[in-house]
Amino acid sequence: MREQRYSVQSRPGGQGRMFVPVPFDPDAVWAPKSVHHVAGTVNGVGVRAVIGEHDGRRGFLLGPAWVRCGVRPGAHVEVVLAPEGPQRADLAEDVAAALEASPAAGAFFDSLAQFYRNAYLRWIDATTRRPEVRAQRVAEVVGLLEAGIKQRPKP
Numbered sequence: 001m002r003e004q005r006y007s008v009q010s011r012p013g014g015q016g017r018m019f020v021p022v023p024f025d026p027d028a029v030w031a032p033k034s035v036h037h038v039a040g041t042v043n044g045v046g047v048r049a050v051i052g053e054h055d056g057r058r059g060f061l062l063g064p065a066w067v068r069c070g071v072r073p074g075a076h077v078e079v080v081l082a083p084e085g086p087q088r089a090d091l092a093e094d095v096a097a098a099l100e101a102s103p104a105a106g107a108f109f110d111s112l113a114q115f116y117r118n119a120y121l122r123w124i125d126a127t128t129r130r131p132e133v134r135a136q137r138v139a140e141v142v143g144l145l146e147a148g149i150k151q152r153p154k155p
Contacts, residue, residue, distance in 0.1 A: 003040065003082035004029060011055075012073040016064035019054050020077060026051055026058075030083050035111040040081040043071060048084060085114025086121060094134070095124060098142045105145035116150045123152060 006023055013019035026036040036051040042062065049060035062071070071077065088096055088110070099106035109117060120141050127134040144152060 002029065003080055005078075005080050007076055007078050010062075010071070010073050010075055010077050011057075013054060013061045016067060018062045018066055018071065018073045019057075019059050020049075020062060020079060021057050021059040022051055022081070026083075031088065031110070033110040034107060037084040037113050038081045039084040040079065042066070042077050042079055044078070085117050091121070092125075094138055095121070095141075098138050099145075102142050102146055105142045108145045108148055112150060119151055120145075 004024055008021050008023060011019045011021065020042060026038075027033065030036070037048070038051060038060070039046070039048045041047060047062065049062070051058060051060050054061065067073070088099065088106070091099070099109055109120075124134060124137045124141060127137055141152070
């Protein structure tokens with residue numbers, strides 16, 4: 001996925017936090033999702049965040065530690081962002097097809113943080129030598145995602 005680079009003036013985010021506006025539509029630039037988990041940098045320092053709405057503007061919040069480290073609300077910041085974790089275009093054909101066939105499962109998968117997406121994908125990929133088991137696991141994952149379950153229950 002394409003990373004986005006921009007410079008923007010940060011704003012107060014309330015409760016000692018800082019709000020960093022996002023001047024583009026992530027749905028248009030990357031892919032439509034209910035939640036956009038992103039990773040990148042702010043002034044060269046690594047950051048992971050969730051793009052959301054704050055006072056009617058799209059962006060992400062940074063905690064008070066950023067402010068204590070010298071980045072003040074109102075300052076211009078250099079931002080580089082990209083979607084975090086595996087995206088639909090990165091998935092194996094069978095998994096991508098199964099998620100495409102179930103819009104509810106696909107939408108929920110897209111909204112998950114990378115930890116949960118990776119856990120599901122690792123469990124499916126652990127069956128590389130047993131294609132019949134892989135198909136069962138793909139179907140099971142789709143069912144769990146349709147039910148809104150973030151992670152597979154432990155056996």
